[in-house]
Amino acid sequence: MRHRPFFRWVLTAGFVLFACGVGISVVQPGPEPVATRQIDLAVVEEKPDGACRVRWSDPYAKRTREEPYHCDPTRSSLLKAPNYSDSRGYGWESGFMYTEGPDQGDLEDPEDEPRFENGDPGGVVLGLGILIVAVGLVGGNLRALPRVLGVEARLVRRAAALAEAAGWATGDYARVVEAVREAGARGELGATPDPELVRALWVLREAGPQARQSAEAARELADRLAVLLEQAAPAAGLRNRLQAGPAARDAAEAAVAELRRVLADAEREGLRERFAQTSVDLLRGQDAQRAALAAGTDFERDPEAYRRLFEEVAAREVKALPGSGRRGRG
Structure with a gap:
């Protein structure tokens, strides 16, 4: 997508x-503040915290109004009832009344933010x-994070798994060829050949020529993946990415793009399954007793084929990848 x-x-x-x-x-x-003017307020009721009720004359509504208000509790006690000289027994406070706008005639609450005639x-x-x-x-970073870290990390893990499968196939083939050469060094394919030599050759015959082709392809792919995986290491996780420099991150992006193409080709050609099957075919000699019986019977039926195969193996140069042995496989 x-x-x-x-x-x-x-x-x-x-x-x-x-x-x-x-x-x-x-x-x-x-913006300009809404116009107000200061007026006198008669404090009808007042509490110690400053909550009070006040009366004032609204010239716009032409009536006396009374509403809750917040008086200044710190003002002089002479301005509070009953000390203030008001014949009605009220206290005194001053406030600001709006002279314009829809709140014309209302009191400005001292604890509210100033109002403005027009917005900003x-x-x-x-x-x-x-x-x-x-x-x-x-949003962009949250969306990019899985794509940059999660997808690329999974891609690197898939490439590493493919490289491991290629290493197994290459190592298994090299191991069988080495077994043939070691056994051949102890004796030739005469009338009574070395059973170990016959068994090793039988494994190669059973695996067929495709085993050699698969091993060669596996070695070439593993060498290529080793270079790309080393370059793509910063893309394997957030910690690696943060520790890498700008040049390494740029190289990692290019390597990830190449890995993506290599994996697509490998999946289309079924290389991982092919390498796995090659390893299975080359492991047939692990059951020594059963393999020895089958190898002996097959050798008696066509000894010349074994001699030709032995000569081909002796002339062939086969190298295993570093660390491609059977250790660690479970």
Whole structure:
């Protein structure tokens, strides 16, 4: 599925809005506070924490109003009831009344933020831009993290597994050929040949010429994968990526791309299954007693084929990959 850079466009839109918000804030004058004027308030009730009820004359509604208010509890006690010289026994406080807008005649609460006649569109656009930029950055990184770390790490593990299977096939073939040469050094294929030599040759005959072809292909692939896996090591996990330098990360990206192509070719050709089957075929000699009986019978039927195969093996140069022996396989 093709990757769609959704969060890249989100990030771009966020930066555009951010720039527009800055431009609007520079061009447009700042918002002005809603007009108010100071008035006298009669404190009808008051608690020690400053919660109170006040009365004031609303000239716009042309009536006396009474509402809860927050008085200043630290003002002088002479301004509080019953010390204040009010014939009704009320205290005194001052406040600000709105003279414009929909709240005209209302009191401004001292604990509220100041109100403005018009909003700040530049600030709104700027805030929206910052929010969208944050979404783009977080979303893009969260989306990229599995793709960069998870997918590439799995790809490296698959390549390592394929290289291991190739190493097994190469090592198994080299082991059988070495067994033939070691046994051949102790004796030739005469009237009474060495049973170990016959058994080793029988394993090669049973595996067939495709075993040699598979081993050669496995060695070539393993050599190629060894180089690519070394270069792709920074892509195997977050820790490796953080420890690698810029040049190593660039090389890792190129190696991962090549590994992806190599794995696709190997999967299409069924190389891993082919290498596994080669190893199974070359392990037939592990049951020494059974293999010796089958090898002896087959040798008596066609000794010339064994002699030709022995001559081919003696003239052939076969090398095992480092660490491609049977150790560690379970």
